[in-house]
Amino acid sequence: MSVEFAGFPFLTAILFSCLAALLVILFIPDERKMLVKWVSLVFSGITLLLCLCVYVLYDRNLGGLQFVEKVLWVKSMGIYYFNAADGFSVPMLLLTGIVLFTGVLTMWELETRVKEFFAFTFLLVAGVFGVFMAMDLFFLFVWYDVSLFPMYPLIAIWGSTRKEYGAMKLTLYLLAGSALILPGILYLYVKAGLNTFDVTALMRPGVFTPFQQKFAFLLFYLGFGILAGVWPFHTWSPVGHVAAPTAVSMIHAGVLMKLGAFGVLRVGIFLCPEGWQYWAELMALLATCGIVYGAFVGLAQTDLKYVIGYSSVSHMGIVGLGLATVTVDGMNGAVFQMFAHGVMTALFFSSVGYIYDRTHTKMIPELGGLSKIMPVASGYFIVAALAGIGVPCLASFWAELLVFIASFKVYPVRGTLAICALVVSALFMLRVVQRTFYGEKNERFAHLQDVPFRLGLPRMILVSVIVLFGLYPSLMLDVVQTAAVPLINGLPR
């Protein structure tokens, strides 16, 4: 059996820490709720530390695949347990670590079926980590599905607002996506004839003919695109976000949607670069539709979570637009946007979650003047809203800037349209902020407390991450660059 390890297996340790948390939680009795929470916190803390280690230790000068772990798994099928991190996956790992840790903290007040909640959460997150680090198509798909199915119980049991409908719709949509991905993977596996699922072996130039690449890329784009909220397959996303409990919304909008974009990147773009170039026009078109559509529909919403849901559709459109430009700037911007949007949405849902837990409503007209009652809680939401608009000094500014510069060069008309839509989205964000947090104080909520320090911790972490990467974008871009430049330079012209 061929085993290949380079140093301490950080990536396996990340997976192991999630699965260990799952197992430990399963063996804790139902009644020990605090114990479950502490165990979750400790394990998610360890996971976050490991992710930070990977982020810091990733050699930016060397680039390429690092932290390689490769074990032959199923010989007859050519399946490898193959984990590695590159410039695209390192930021995603960090993002997942942050969102998991802050998500656990956000759910500190959960009282119903605590044990099951955290067990499912860790299963889901293990799947997410797995996708970000897998370099073998079999494992990538396995992890991908593992990250999807816990969504059903998570939303259906702990959710709100039409939760069963939302959960079912979300699960069916996303797994319908994987119904396209699996045939795509098998098609490439068979056509390559190399008897391997190893991405690095399959991505060598000349393995697939242009036609095969075009065909397979379409399957992957549609399959993963559903999860990335690509218009017109986005309809599950606002419904699902609204129905989900706070931490699940955070993980879902913050990380899971990135999984879709990342799947397009890792499987579609890596293996079928010619298909990517061929379909780039279509990707740009759908992405622009998403950006414009999300912004306008968001304008009409009265539910805070729906507002965020549609702004997510719009923001994920920016990721899609970046990928569609087939340029270094576009790729950099897209991956940066995935990270920035992940942290930002997590902050959004986290702050809405706090408000909803206190006021038991997330309808904008019923709130109002909240900044006078809970200034700190409002502050978190407003920071997220500003980040969503793309205010300088916040992380998403750089991401959006890069994408728009790139798309302006390649697709002038669509780029312009997207920028105009951004103005609309600024309009609706500011309107939401104004109606919810300023204006007449609602006496019904006057007795409510502001966020205490303990509960504010996760939001503070998220805010500081947004500001940090907003002030030092090169912290992120240096990493992404190491993967984007070789990818674009390696393209067949």
Next chain:
Amino acid sequence: MTWVLFIPELYCLLMAIAFFGLSMAARPNPRRDYLVALFLTSVGVVVALASVRLEGTLFFEAYRVDLFSQVFKFLLVAGLFLVVCLCTELSGIEERHHPEFYLFLTTCTLGMMLLVSSVELLTIYIALELSSYSLYILVPLRRGHGSDVEAGIKYLMVGAAASAVMLFGLSYLFGITHTTYVAEIIKVLPGVIHTPAAILGLLLTLCGFFFKLAVFPFHFWAPDVYQGAANQVTAYIATASKVAAVAILMRMVALSGGTSVYLVNVLVALSICSMTLGNLVAIVQKDMKRLLAYSSISHAGYVLIGILSMTQTGYASAIFYALAYLIMNLSCFLVVVKVAEDGSDLKIAQLAGLHRRSPLLAMALMLAIFGLAGIPPTIGFTGKFLVFAAAVERGYLGLVILAMVNATISLYYYILVVKAAYLLEPDEEPARLVVTTPTKVLTAVLVTVMVVMGVYPHHFLEVARAAARALM
């Protein structure tokens, strides 16, 4: 010492005789019957495992013992053992009939064991009938129910019709090839497979096995029999009986030599019809066993995809799928048997609150259901993955996409079951289920096998490939 080859079957026969002896006991004693059955079948598993590596032929070449047959014999006896494990409270069947219940389970297993080894048409037919007749008796054995008799008669009628059709097909095969030996047929038949008579003969013969596997259009019996029979009997029909059908189907399809486009087209059509019909009708089911019946019809379609690839990888994947199906379905029935303690039919709504009544059973049910839906990291996903990989290799990409669409449809009703177990709250608070330690161990073992084989299929896959090589 050729009789050594026959040891698993002989052991099964001895078990049957032992139960026959028990059935003549003066007073019924369910506890004793159960313990005897448990002991005998567990020894049977060991015997079957020990004889896996045997090879040879018996009875004038009509009976072949090879890795293919021995793997299936092991699966069958393991299935029997696991079904007997579910019989702690055999409340669906009258106490005085318990020894007969075990007796016919054993003879049925014996018939299936003979079936997977037979390589001569008449032997195949007789083995098939032995297992079928045992089931015809087992189905109406249920206590105080009207529906069991109806189910029994339906099963008998459809079964008899399928048998007749099959015999008709066998006569064609004999007429064309002038032999009843499979080894001879496989030499002659691929040469004449393009003649209508050969295709017709083979297809009609396959009908008998389609009936066993509940492939469209021979599926009508499944829902009624599943619902009408006692829960344990249904568990047996749904698992061991299906495994045997997969085995013999592979043996017969391999006869064609893999060159007939007509045969493949017919199998593709049947596979699509089975999947689609099973999944669509399952959506509206309220009864757990009926739902599993329709799900079994759709799974017959998935297995056919592996078989119709007609390559070694295809057959190997079908063998793997059979194992996966056995384990997943047994886990489902474990929950059905334990929740419906009084031996009645289980409505899906009755699963409400299961996560509190028994978290372990709820988890096992969830894993098994997600496995049936083909979600990783369960054995069901790996089975589907292998089957689909084999089919794509032969260029049936469209079929695989259709199958995946079907899997997505099936997810809807599977999720409804999970929802019942995890989400719905019962009207009145039912008591916590008493799950004994042996049941806990059994559940844990099934769950472990489902996950471990799903994530690490290497070893069994190697066995399945070797077994498929023996077939070709």
